[in-house]
Amino acid sequence: MNNTVLNYLKENRANHLTALYDFLKIPSVSTDSAFKEDVKKAGQYVYDYLKEIGFSHLETIETKGHPIIYGEYKGAGQEAPTVLLYGHYDVQPADPYDEWESDPFIPEERNGRIYARGASDDKGQVFMHLAVFEAFMKTEGKIPVNLKVVIEGEEEIGSENLYVYLNNHKEKLAADFTVISDSGMVAEGQPTILYGLKGFTGIEIEVTGPDHDLHSGMYGGAVKNPAMALAQILATMKNIDEYITVDGFYDDVENLTEKERELIKSVEGENYLKTTGTIQTVSEKGYTVKEHIMARPTFEINGMYSGYQGEGTKTIIPATATAKITCRIVPNQDPEFIQDLLEKHIMKNKPAGVKVKVKKEKLSAKAYKVEPTHPLILRAAESYKRAFNKEAVFVRMGGSIPVVEWLDDLYGNPIVLLGFGTPDDRLHSPNESFPLNSFDLGMETLVHYWSTFKKE
């Protein structure tokens, strides 16, 4: 029944890939102010595309940071549902550059994948929606649902300004439900319904000792080494059983039910040794890797630096040492409360002779969980199955999408996560990529999904 639309996508595949590559070529790195203009360009790309395919009301909403692109489509008629579609056009930094096999901002096709920063997270998946809308408009003259499209440029830095916008425009953005494609599947070709996401919070620890780098011979024995002080602090926060040894950290964590453990067990996990390249997987004592990733909180050092990092040796006692830390949290844990616990623990455990500052990252979100049996979710499972010719699995994932929690909190509409990424995509890492298989079958899934809302 959707053959005309699907055929259009097949016939225009080459053009669509070219158009996607133009999108990916824009280095829209939101975290680094040096790329501000490029971020703007990427937003403009979305704006122009929506305009081109006939969206009525279009806006570039300026914010304190990067702009939000908004577009409306009302052509589906009164009785058709209105869908809020969310995505982001910004990307993670590409460094370390020299670890990329091809330029992060010159897309390249290798072994059935598109290699580029943002290919999977999230430009590639945003583009798939644009192309599918285009296909409906060009073939059937209309899209089966009314749309309110919100594509932001600050997802990788916390979506602060999006939150303000969502909070101030509840009526304008009112919809029957929300669709987001910024997630993945448990394996390439395996349709996956995400019914739970982790929340997220972060801090930065800065340890200061002397007010300048000191000669380690002249002053070794006179001052506390800030790098050692930081190591000693961090070592009190997690033990070798991967248990987070911060007072109260687990107090609000709900225990895993046997039923959910069964469900998690039933999901065919990826080959973690292969996808991570580690010599041995490590998870919290008493929990499997899949259980830890899906349902247990995490504490990760994202970055750590102190003193001399150049060639050769420099015999100094560094003046400062810093660690960037983020935690993924589970339902019932409160991000701000966790930040307070971390700060309290750090201050209680800091050694003498150093000053310690704990900076609480604004970026934070509660965890999210939906009912896997919701009709909108079951429609999604059905559409996946038709496209991929395989039953969908239902999983929770360790990732966080703050906007999901906010939309749930502010709007209370059902949220459908239609993700097409795969474990091999190397999100946030060198050599990010996205399978052409997901590109093709993902768009087919979207076509089927929107078509379920057609009035016969």
Place this chain on the structure above:
Amino acid sequence: MNNTVLNYLKENRANHLTALYDFLKIPSVSTDSAFKEDVKKAGQYVYDYLKEIGFSHLETIETKGHPIIYGEYKGAGQEAPTVLLYGHYDVQPADPYDEWESDPFIPEERNGRIYARGASDDKGQVFMHLAVFEAFMKTEGKIPVNLKVVIEGEEEIGSENLYVYLNNHKEKLAADFTVISDSGMVAEGQPTILYGLKGFTGIEIEVTGPDHDLHSGMYGGAVKNPAMALAQILATMKNIDEYITVDGFYDDVENLTEKERELIKSVEGENYLKTTGTIQTVSEKGYTVKEHIMARPTFEINGMYSGYQGEGTKTIIPATATAKITCRIVPNQDPEFIQDLLEKHIMKNKPAGVKVKVKKEKLSAKAYKVEPTHPLILRAAESYKRAFNKEAVFVRMGGSIPVVEWLDDLYGNPIVLLGFGTPDDRLHSPNESFPLNSFDLGMETLVHYWSTFKKE
């Protein structure tokens, strides 16, 4: 009796400062290959100066790394002693550049000090010898001692090639004793006889987890975080009492005698809170700061790095984490043995799920101690006193000069350390400087010292 020589130095002070500044302007950073040509230029500067003032035999000795400058003076005659003079023309890196109040390689005079990288360590002190030799030649037509001058360009990176040279040219470099000016005084204007130096050894720890940076949401709970693994390892190596908790580390350390504790106590120490800018001094439990610096071994993290260090947050699990560590060791401790102990401890304490590599730095030296009552030492004390008009104090210091230990080991000649640096010089740090007072009175001290060898 030395007035003509001293007057010459007074009359030519301006010229000498200009000449010194030309020397300091050359960014001879030996540790960074980007400065290779500049290091060469600095060596050439020394060569030309020695030639200019009439040194007979001159050589630029090429090595695997940076060249050694050698110059001979035989004008003092058969009965005069022959002195081996050592110094270095290379400097530490200047980074972090933005913490310098004036350009590290554009010398500037402020509040009675010369600000520039190398002003104190060691270009400034090498230059003082050159100027003093010039003064003797221009006034008395000769220098009171015969000289074998060895000025190298790799002191800041371990003097590896110098060692080879010293080891292969024992006859050529044979001398009655050795003089080195690459050390300091306990306070500005306080003549100081250094009768002991610490040895030195270093390692680099590299921890590897996944083979690429991972998304902390997708893989948090599957792998060991290398930065946390590194912190956990480091925290096992030193406790909060500043005691190095590595099996056997202190086995060869000789206990401090009450007599030496008295001697150390008698030395007026610097104001460590002021010179280090720390909120509280910290030293090994049971030892004063001065005792720890002078006579107890140290373990310092010089640099530590892992993952994302840029603006904002990047939610990754880093692939690797690295720490650069150096230890200052005391008499009887063996550098290679200490490296082995550190490696053994690290391998024993590394957590599961990471690979750990321990790289042993070649840079290493045993500690050194001389008899404070040696006649050549007493001559030095006397010369300091005449110039600074103050009795010299006798101290051991926490710093290491590998070449001192090597010369002792290979040649066995007495070594006289005539140092004029001060605790405020900020060696190896931003805003390194050298007092004009040390420049003037230090040269006067050298004039007096060489003059004690005149035949009346």
